Every structure is written in structure tokens, then in C-alpha cells.
Amino acid sequence: MHLHKYEKIWLTFGLGSLALFLIIIGFAAFWKGTHPMSHIETIDPQNVEAHDSFKPENLGLREVAEGKYTVNIVASAFNYDFGNDADGKPVKKIRIPKGSTVLFQVTTKDVVHGFQVAGTNVNMMVEPGHVSRLETVMKNTGEFTVVCNEYCGIGHHQMFATVEVYE
């Protein structure tokens, strides 16, 4: 088969980039442990309180070790439940010091929701029956809005909260 000289060059370039990106995927999956946010772990969406992380008293921000935090959230139409503050009011804003390692654990009682902390790498789908987890380091200070990015119904736009990262 005869190939034009230029054809050989762009075939090499194309196959080279295919190989490069396949290696990157393999590296991310097998070496860095990148995988979908909802793990194999399942949860009864009718009874999320039975799971230790989603008991009403365990919701919201908790410092588990020096500089390590866990945030447990139950999403439902159309709210993110971060637990209640000392006055019994629902928490809508959490404050985290810069440089902390934060594990977000989210589940839903009803339909598919999104959980995105806009402006950070925290972005995942929350599916009924699954627990979505994402651990990240809050590198930048600022106020970040938590938004639902999966259309979940008529009150979809009312699902929001705030994460503040301070010095």
C-alpha cells in the first residue's frame, strides 16, 4: 500500500496521541486510583439515617484530625442537608481553613442530584442507593457556591449552599 509522506506523518501523530492518552488513563486509574465517585458501596435511599455517616447528628462539617475534615451531606429535592447549627437552624454555610484535606460524602434520598463546589475540583453525581465520595485539598481561599448540576425537578435552582475557605 502506498502512503503519501504527509499521511505517514499525521498517522504517526494520531496514533502517538492515542497511545499517550491511553497511558494517561491507565496511569490515572491504576496508579493514582481515579475512579467514579459513587463506589460499589450501596445504601438504602429510604433509610439513609441507618448509615453512620448520614445520621442527623453526623451531618455537616466535622474535624476528624488536625487539618482533616469530613463533610456529610444528604441531598434531597430540593435541599442539601448539612445538619443544624446550635440554634437548630439548618446549616447553609460551612467554613474550612485553607490547605485542609476535606472528604465530601454525599448521598440522596430521592432522585439523582449533582454536587458541585463551583470553582473547585469537587464535582460529582449523587445517585439514590449510592454514596458519592471525593477527597480534596482546599488550596484556594474564597467563597464557593455549592450547586446542583443535575436537573432534579421544579426547585432545582433552589439547591445551594456555601463553602468558605479562609486563611
Added chain:
Amino acid sequence: MAKGNSKKRPQVTADSGINLKGTFISVMLLGVFILVLWFGLYALFLSR
């Protein structure tokens, strides 16, 4: 007669004499665009 002809005839291919320079440049520009975009987004991911 016919046998002798086919032996001596030089190989003629469809793309002889076709100028592929423009195609080559546009394909490479597209490739470079995709790579720049990918590394740009990766840098955004690392910075956040």
C-alpha cells in the same frame, strides 16, 4: 505483447502529484489545538 507492457510500466498511484500541504497544515493545527486545550484544562485542574 501485453505481458511485456505491464512489466515495464511504472507504478501509477492515485495521489501522485496531489498537493497535500494545505491538508497537512490544517490537520496538524487541529492536533495542536486539541493538545493545547487538553494541557490547558489539566493545568486548570491542578491549580484548583
